Amino acid sequence: MTETVKNTALFLGVAALVVITGFMQSWNSAILIVNMGLISAIMAIGVNLQWGFAGLFNVGVMGFVALGGLAVVLVSEPLSPEAWSAGGWGIVLALLLGAATVFAAVMATKRMPKGRNRALTVLVVLIAGFVIYRAVFDPNVMAVEAINPAAAGNIGGLGLPVLLAWPAGGLLAAGAAWLIGKTALGLRSDYLAIATLGIAEIIIAVMKNEDWLARGVKNVIGLPRPVPYEIDLQNDPGFVESAASLGLDPVTASTLYVKLGYSVLFTVVLLVLLWMAQMALKSPWGRMMRAIRDNEVAAEAMGKDVTRRHLQVFVLGSAVCGIAGAMMTTLDGQLTPGTYQPLRFTFLIWVMVIVGGSGNNFGAVLGAMLIWFLWVQVEPLGLWLMNVITFGLPEGSALKSHLIDSAAHMRLLTMGVILLLVLRFSPRGLIPEK
Amino acid sequence: MDLLNAFVALSNFVLIPAIAYGSQLALGALGVTLIYGILRFSNFAHGDTMAFGAMITVLVTWWLQSMGVGLGPLPTALLALPFGILGCMALVLVTDRMVYRFYREQKAKPVILVIVSMGVMFIMNGLVRFIIGPNDQNFADGERFLISARDFKKMTGLEEGLAIKSTQALTVVVAVICVALLFWFLNKTRTGKSMRAYSDNEDLALLSGINPERVVMYTWLIVAALATTAGVLYGLDKSFKPFVYFQLLLPIFASAIVGGLGSPLGAIAGGFVIAFSEVTVTYAWKKVLGYFAPAGMEPDGLVQLLSTDYKFAVSFVILLIVLLFKPTGLFKGKAV
Numbered sequence: 203m204t205e206t207v208k209n210t211a212l213f214l215g216v217a218a219l220v221v222i223t224g225f226m227q228s229w230n231s232a233i234l235i236v237n238m239g240l241i242s243a244i245m246a247i248g249v250n251l252q253w254g255f256a257g258l259f260n261v262g263v264m265g266f267v268a269l270g271g272l273a274v275v276l277v278s279e280p281l282s283p284e285a286w287s288a289g290g291w292g293i294v295l296a297l298l299l300g301a302a303t304v305f306a307a308v309m310a311t312k313r314m315p316k317g318r319n320r321a322l323t324v325l326v327v328l329i330a331g332f333v334i335y336r337a338v339f340d341p342n343v344m345a346v347e348a349i350n351p352a353a354a355g356n357i358g359g360l361g362l363p364v365l366l367a368w369p370a371g372g373l374l375a376a377g378a379a380w381l382i383g384k385t386a387l388g389l390r391s392d393y394l395a396i397a398t399l400g401i402a403e404i405i406i407a408v409m410k411n412e413d414w415l416a417r418g419v420k421n422v423i424g425l426p427r428p429v430p431y432e433i434d435l436q437n438d439p440g441f442v443e444s445a446a447s448l449g450l451d452p453v454t455a456s457t458l459y460v461k462l463g464y465s466v467l468f469t470v471v472l473l474v475l476l477w478m479a480q481m482a483l484k485s486p487w488g489r490m491m492r493a494i495r496d497n498e499v500a501a502e503a504m505g506k507d508v509t510r511r512h513l514q515v516f517v518l519g520s521a522v523c524g525i526a527g528a529m530m531t532t533l534d535g536q537l538t539p540g541t542y543q544p545l546r547f548t549f550l551i552w553v554m555v556i557v558g559g560s561g562n563n564f565g566a567v568l569g570a571m572l573i574w575f576l577w578v579q580v581e582p583l584g585l586w587l588m589n590v591i592t593f594g595l596p597e598g599s600a601l602k603s604h605l606i607d608s609a610a611h612m613r614l615l616t617m618g619v620i621l622l623l624v625l626r627f628s629p630r631g632l633i634p635e636k
Numbered sequence: 637m638d639l640l641n642a643f644v645a646l647s648n649f650v651l652i653p654a655i656a657y658g659s660q661l662a663l664g665a666l667g668v669t670l671i672y673g674i675l676r677f678s679n680f681a682h683g684d685t686m687a688f689g690a691m692i693t694v695l696v697t698w699w700l701q702s703m704g705v706g707l708g709p710l711p712t713a714l715l716a717l718p719f720g721i722l723g724c725m726a727l728v729l730v731t732d733r734m735v736y737r738f739y740r741e742q743k744a745k746p747v748i749l750v751i752v753s754m755g756v757m758f759i760m761n762g763l764v765r766f767i768i769g770p771n772d773q774n775f776a777d778g779e780r781f782l783i784s785a786r787d788f789k790k791m792t793g794l795e796e797g798l799a800i801k802s803t804q805a806l807t808v809v810v811a812v813i814c815v816a817l818l819f820w821f822l823n824k825t826r827t828g829k830s831m832r833a834y835s836d837n838e839d840l841a842l843l844s845g846i847n848p849e850r851v852v853m854y855t856w857l858i859v860a861a862l863a864t865t866a867g868v869l870y871g872l873d874k875s876f877k878p879f880v881y882f883q884l885l886l887p888i889f890a891s892a893i894v895g896g897l898g899s900p901l902g903a904i905a906g907g908f909v910i911a912f913s914e915v916t917v918t919y920a921w922k923k924v925l926g927y928f929a930p931a932g933m934e935p936d937g938l939v940q941l942l943s944t945d946y947k948f949a950v951s952f953v954i955l956l957i958v959l960l961f962k963p964t965g966l967f968k969g970k971a972v
Contacts, residue, residue: 257747259747259750261680332941340937385956385960386956386959389959389963391746391747391750392677392678392746392747392750392897393893393959393963395678395750396678396886396889396890396893396955397952397955397956397959399885399886399889400886400890400948400951400952400955401952403883403886403948403952404946404948404949404952407945407946407948407949408946410945411943411945411946544882545758545761545882549754549757549758552751552754553755553758556751607769608765608766608767608769611762611765611766611769611770612762612766613762614758614759614761614762614765615758615759615762615763615766616762617758617762618755618756618757618758618759618760618761618762619755619759621751621754621755621758622735622752622755622756622759625748625751625752625755626735626738629748
C-alpha cells in the first residue's frame with residue numbers, strides 16, 4: 203500500500219502548494235492556477251497517450267491546442283448570414299476544390315505506372331488545381347473580409363452553446379492529426395518530431411493570416427461563456443445575500459463563483475478523460491500499445507498492424523489536446539493566435555509528462571499541476587531571489603536593474619533544469635509506470 | 637533590354653537574398669547533420685546554440701565598438717566572431733560533459749537524447765534571454781551596401797536597380813571559407829578522417845582504436861564554430877532576436893533532412909533548396925513577369941503564390957515530399 207500512500211501524498215503536496223498560494227497571495231490567483239492546471243493536465247493526458255502508451259514523439263501539441271481554440275470561435279460565435287451569402291460558400295467551394303486537387307494528385311501517383319507520364323500528370327493536376335483554387339478562393343475571401351472589417355470580417359460561427367465547442371475542438375484536432383499521421387507516421391521517430399513541429403507552426407500561421415476564418419491577429423474577443431457573468435451575479439439580490447452570509451463582498455464573491463464554476467466543469471472533463479485513459483491503459487488495446495512501444499518488430503511479427511495502431515493513438519491523443527485547447531479558449535473568453543508559443547504550449551507540456559511519469563496517467567496529471575504551479579510562481583520567486591542577491595548593490599546600478607528586469611526569464615531556465623534533473627536522476631518520473 | 641531588366645529584378649529580389657539565406661541555412665544544417673552523424677540524435681537545441689554564440693559576439697562587438705576598434709568598411713562583428721566561437725565552444729563542451737555524456741555512456745535511445753536536448757534548449761533559451769533580453773539588438777556597422785540600387789542604375793543605365801548588401805556578400809564569402817575549411821578538415825586530417833569513420837560505422841571505428849570521446853569533443857567544437865558563424869551571419873543580415881533563432885530550427889532541420897541527415901554535402905545542398913523555394917514561392921512575380929508579357933497583357937495581381945507568412949509551410953512541404961519519395965534525402969543520408 204506504500205505506493206498509494208506515496209502518490210496520495212504527492213497529490214496532497216501539490217494541493218497544499220495551491221492552498222498556500224491562496225493564503226499568501228489571493229484565492230483568486232490560486233483558483234486561476236488550478237483552472238489552468240486542470241487544462242494542462244488534460245493536455246498532458248493527451249501527450250501521455252501518444253508518448254507514454256505508444257512512444258510517439260509529437261512536438262506539435264501547440265497546433266492541436268490552437269485548433270481547439272479555433273473550434274470555439276467556429277461553433278459558438280453568432281451566425282453571420284451576410285458573410286455566408288457574400289462569399290462563405292465560395293470559400294468552402296474553393297477549399298473543396300483544393301482538397302479534390304490533392305486527392306486527384308495522390309490517386310494519380312497511386313494508380314498510374316511510374317515514369318515520366320505520371321510525373322507530368324501529377325504536375326499538371328497540381329498546377330491547374332492551384333490556379334483554379336486561387337481563382338475561386340481570392341475574390342470570396344476579399345468579399346467576406348470586406349464586411350464590417352473593424353468588428354467582424356470573418357465567416358462567423360454556428361451560434362451553438364459553447365460547451366459543444368469542446369468536443370468539436372477535439373474533432374477538429376483529430377481530423378488534422380489524421381491527415382498528419384497518414385503522411386508522417388511510419389517514418390522514423392525524429393522525422394515525426396520535425397513534421398509535427400512544422401505542422402504546428404503552419405496551423406498557427408494559418409490562424410494568424412486567414413482573417414476570414416477567425417479574424418487572424420485581430421483576435422476574436424467576447425466569446426460566449428458557459429458560466430454566468432460577474433456583473434449579472436452582482437446584480438442578483440439572492441447572490442449578494444448569500445455572499446454576505448459567507449462574509450464576502452459581492453465583487454470578490456462573484457469572481458470566485460465564476461472561477462469555481464470553471465473549475466467544476468474542467469474537473470468533470472478531466473475525470474472523464476482520466477477514467478477513459480485508465481480503462482484504455484488496462485484494456486487489451488493498452489497492453490498491445492505498450493507492446494508495440496517496447497518492441498515494434500516483435501509486435502509486428504505477432505500480427506499487429508503497427509502503423510494503423512500508431513495512427514489511432516496519434517489521433518486520439520491529439521483530440522484530447524484539442525479538447526483542452528477549446529477549454530482554454532473558453533476560459534480566456536478570446537482567441538488570440540499571436541499568443542501561441544511553442545515553448546509554452548508544446549515543450550512545457552512535455553516537461554509536465556516527463557516530470558510526472560510518462561506512461562502513467564496519474565503521473566501526467568500530477569506533473570501538469572506541479573509544473574504549472576512552478577511556471578506561474580517561478581517569476582515572483584525569481585524576482586524575490588534577484589532582490590535578495592542584489593541587495594548589497596547600490597541603488598540604480600546597471601547590473602542591479604538588469605538582473606531584476608531579467609528575473610522574468612528565470613522560467614525557461616528553471617523548466618530546463620527541472621527537466622534535465624528528472625531525466626538524469628529519476629527518468630521514470632514522480633509516479634512511474636507500473 | 638527587357639530581358640536584362642527582368643534578370644536584374646530577379647537577382648535583386650530572389651537570387652541574391654536566397655543565396656545569402658541559403659548559405660546561412662547551410663551552415664546551420666551542417667551543425668545539425670554533424671551532430672546527427674556522430675552523436676546520432678536530432679539536436680533541438682541547435683537554434684539556441686546559434687543564438688548563444690551570436691549573443692556573445694554581439695556583446696563583444698559592443699565592447700569593441702565602445703573602445704573605438706573597428707574594421708573600417710567591414711562589420712566589427714567579424715573581429716568579435718572568434719570570441720563568440722570560443723564562448724559557444726565552452727558552452728557546448730560544458731553541456732556535453734554535464735548532460736549528454738551520461739546518456740552516451742548509458743547507450744540511451746536516440747529519442748531520449750532528443751528529449752534531453754529539449755531540456756538543454758530551454759536552458760540555453762533562458763540564458764540568452766536572461767543575459768541579453770528578448771528584444772531586437774542591432775550590432776551591424778561598417779559599409780551597408782556593396783552596390784546600392786542607385787549606383788547600379790547609374791552605372792548600367794538599366795531601369796531596375798541591383799542592390800547587394802555588404803552583409804549578403806560577406807555571408808557568402810564567409811560561408812564558402814567555412815565549408816572549404818570543414819571539408820579540408822574532414823577529408824585530409826587524421827581527426828577528420830576518424831570522425832567520418834566513426835560516423836560511418838561506430839563499432840569498426842572503435843575496433844581500429846579511435847577514441848570516441850575525442851571524436852565527440854571535436855564534433856562539438858566544430859558544431860559550435862559553425863553554429864556561431866551561422867548565427868552571427870544571420871544576425872548581421874537580418875537582426876539579432878533570440879526567438880527568431882528558435883524558429884530557424886524548422887528550416888534548418890528541413891535542409892538537413894532534405895539533403896540527407898548525416899551527409900555534410902547534403903546539408904549544403906538542402907540549405908539552398910529550402911532557401912530558394914522559400915524565396916521564390918513567397919515572392920510577388922508581378923514585376924519580373926511584366927517584362928516578359930506582351931504589352932497590355934501584364935498580370936493584374938501580385939502573382940504571389942503564397943503570402944510571406946507561410947514560408948514555414950514551404951520548407952515543410954518540401955520536407956514532406958522528400959520524406960515520402962526519398963526518405964534518405966537527396967544525398968544518401970543515414971536512416972537509422
